[in-house]
Amino acid sequence: MSKQRAKWVVGNWKMHGRLAENEVLLRALVDGAGTAATGTVRVGVCVPAPYLAQAEALLREAPLVWGVQDVSAYAEGAYTGEVAAGMAADFGATLAIVGHSERRAYHGERSEVVALKAQRALDAGLTPIVCVGETLEQRESGATQAVVGAQIDAVLAALPVAGLARIVVAYEPVWAIGTGKSATAEQAQEMHAFLRARLASKDAALADVPLLYGGSVKPDNAQTLFGQKDIDGGLIGGASLKSQDFLAICAAAR
Ligand code: 13P
Numbered sequence: 001m002s003k004q005r006a007k008w009v010v011g012n013w014k015m016h017g018r019l020a021e022n023e024v025l026l027r028a029l030v031d032g033a034g035t036a037a038t039g040t041v042r043v044g045v046c047v048p049a050p051y052l053a054q055a056e057a058l059l060r061e062a063p064l065v066w067g068v069q070d071v072s073a074y075a076e077g078a079y080t081g082e083v084a085a086g087m088a089a090d091f092g093a094t095l096a097i098v099g100h101s102e103r104r105a106y107h108g109e110r111s112e113v114v115a116l117k118a119q120r121a122l123d124a125g126l127t128p129i130v131c132v133g134e135t136l137e138q139r140e141s142g143a144t145q146a147v148v149g150a151q152i153d154a155v156l157a158a159l160p161v162a163g164l165a166r167i168v169v170a171y172e173p174v175w176a177i178g179t180g181k182s183a184t185a186e187q188a189q190e191m192h193a194f195l196r197a198r199l200a201s202k203d204a205a206l207a208d209v210p211l212l213y214g215g216s217v218k219p220d221n222a223q224t225l226f227g228q229k230d231i232d233g234g235l236i237g238g239a240s241l242k243s244q245d246f247l248a249i250c251a252a253a254r
Contacts, residue, residue: 004040007040007042007233008042008168009233010043010044010129011236011237011240013047013240013241017047022047030061033250045064045066046129049087060092065095066093067094070117071121072085096128098118099118101131101133101174105174114155115159119159127166131172131235132151134173144191148171153198164202168212169195170211171195172213173187176215176216177214185228188225188228211231213233222248
């Protein structure tokens with residue numbers, strides 16, 4: 001835990017964007033990336049799958065990585081509508097968000113399926129960003145650590161330590177997503193410390209797994225959040241669609 005960990009800032013565009021507006025946004029990120037993505041800050045964007053080729057074409061020469069927002073739990077087969085991790089890798093993707101709360105809430109994804117998706121991402125050479133987080137009701141009833149603990153435990157139980165050492169975890173309290181109401185730095189740090197301890201108790205090699213915070217990260221709160229001991233950067237929704245805001249958040253990670 002003593003080692004200096006790199007910072008990560010990853011945009012999650014969710015189901016936003018069209019070719020023309022993506023191009024404007026991506027070009028602005030490329031222009032600003034020289035200063036935003038320094039040696040210690042890794043900057044990425046997770047785009048809707050149809051735009052992977054566009055991301056690859058525009059970001060290939062830039063110090064930015066790209067990825068998808070979900071992958072299938074299967075490597076290939078008769079799974080209509082699904083996108084395999086290997087398909088994303090074909091377009092140069094290196095990141096795959098798995099288990100986002102919107103997938104859990106609207107698509108019934110359970111933690112066991114999230115673990116399978118993380119494994120498929122690893123198999124294809126992608127870095128899975130495993131999302132965990134509690135709802136407001138769960139927090140108010142004092143169940144936050146039980147809920148988040150169970151979500152991470154399912155992944156810790158299903159993957160080998162060598163694979164787990166290559167994951168990223170994003171703590172995203174559901175009540176902070178898209179609400180403009182970020183967790184306080186103290187609330188976020190408390191949960192990050194909890195997650196780091198949980199990972200380290202599985203294996204000491206997992207103590208340095210990057211832990212990102214997500215939920216209403218903006219230019220004006222990024223620096224305080226990222227300054228916490230166990231917060232290694234952010235997973236950014238709404239603010240990742242505005243180049244100035246996203247680049248300002250990247251700068252706050254330096
Ligand atoms: P917002 O930054 O829009 O709150 O979204 C966070 C998120 O869900 C990132 O995955």
